[in-house]
Amino acid sequence: MPKEKDYYKILGVSKNASKEDVKAAYKKLAKQYHPDLNKSPDAAEKFKEINEAAAVLGDEQKKAQYDQFGAAGAQFQGGFEGFDFSDFMSEAGGFGFDFDSIFDNLFGGRGQRRRQRGSDLRYDLEIELEDAAFGAKKTLKIPRLEQCPKCEGTGAESKSDIIICDECSGRGVSTRTQRTPFGLFSTTTTCRKCGGRGKYVKNKCPECSGRGVAEKTRNIEISIPKGAADGTNLRVQGGGEAGEKGMPQGDLYIVIHVKPHGVFERNGNDIYVKVPVSFAAAALGGSIEVPTLKGNASLKIPAGTQSGTIFRMKGLGIPDLHSHHTGDEHVEVYVGVPEKLTKKQRQLLEDFEKESGKKGIIKGMFG
16 A cells, blocks of 8 residues: 655645745746656656655645645545646747746636726826915825716626626636646636626716726816925825726825925925025124014114024924924025115215224224
8 A cells, every 4th residue: 555645745835834834935946847857767757756745835826735634535636727737848848838827727726817906196286385284285186097977887788688607607717627647637717708807898887988987087186284395105095096896996106395485494304495585684683574474573673783694583494294392484684785875874884984083994804
C-alpha cells in the first residue's frame, strides 16, 4: 500500500500556514522544479506533487478535508479545477509566466468580472484669502455621470429584460476541462457572451442606451474650512460619478487654490503687509491705521520709528487648519516721502534741517 502524501512536507510549510505562506512556498518550489527549467529525471513528478499539494492547502475547504481525512478522499480525485496547466507549460518556455496569476487560477481565484464603483472626480477651486482665513460655503456645478433614473442603473428597458446568461449559467465564466500526462486540468475564462457579468440585457433602456448612466450637472455645496491653504484637498464622499450597474458612486476631490491678495502676503499662518507712515508720525510716534483681514485697526508706533521696522499684531493672521492656533499679522512700516510740498512745508523742513545741524548725507553713513 503506497505511503500517503504529506502535503505540508511537500511544500515545506506548517499546519498553521496561511494562504500567503502556501503561495510563497508554491512559487519558490514551482520555479525550482518546473520540467522546462529543471532537467532532472524526477522534476516532472516533483512538480506534479507541488501543484497537487498547493491546490489542496491553498483552498480552505479542501485543506479542512485533508486535515480530517487525508489525501485519499474522493474530493481530491481528478485534478485541480481552475488551473490551466497547458497555458502554464507553454508560457514557461520563455520564462514569461506569472506565478501569482497561476496561483490565483489554481485556487479558483477567477469568477465573475467585478463590477466597478464610479470614477472619482477632481475639481480645482480658487478662493480668496479671506475665505481661507474665515471659512466659506461654496456651491459647485459638477458635470458627471449619474444613475439613469428610468432604468435605475440596470441598463434594461424593464426588469424582465435582464436575462441570466445561458452560456455560463450566470457564473460569468466558462470552464474547459482537458486531460494531460499530469492529471485532469480545467481552464477557466471570462464568458464571452455576457462579458463576465453573468447576465445580459435583452432590450436596452431607451433613455441611456443600455449604459445605466446619464450625463447630468449637479449643484454640490461644500464648506471650506478655516485655515485652508494652497493644495488643501477636500473629499465629498459619493460626489463622483455613478458606479457600473448600481455599484457605489465615486468621490469628488476638491483641490483648493488661494488667489494672490492685493494687500497681504501669506507665509504659513502669518500674513505680511507694508504700510506707509509720514515723516512726522515716524519721528513723533503715535497711532497709525493699518489694514487687517477683519478691517482697519489701530497700531501704536514709538517715536523715532525707522523705515523697515516690523511690528507684530498677535492673532490677526490665519487660523491653523489642524489646531486652535492662529497666526499673526506682521506690519512693515516705511517712511513715505511726499512728491510735492507746499511753500510752508518746504520752509518748515528747511528750518528743521538748519536746527538739526545736518545737511545732505549724514556724516559717517558710508564709513
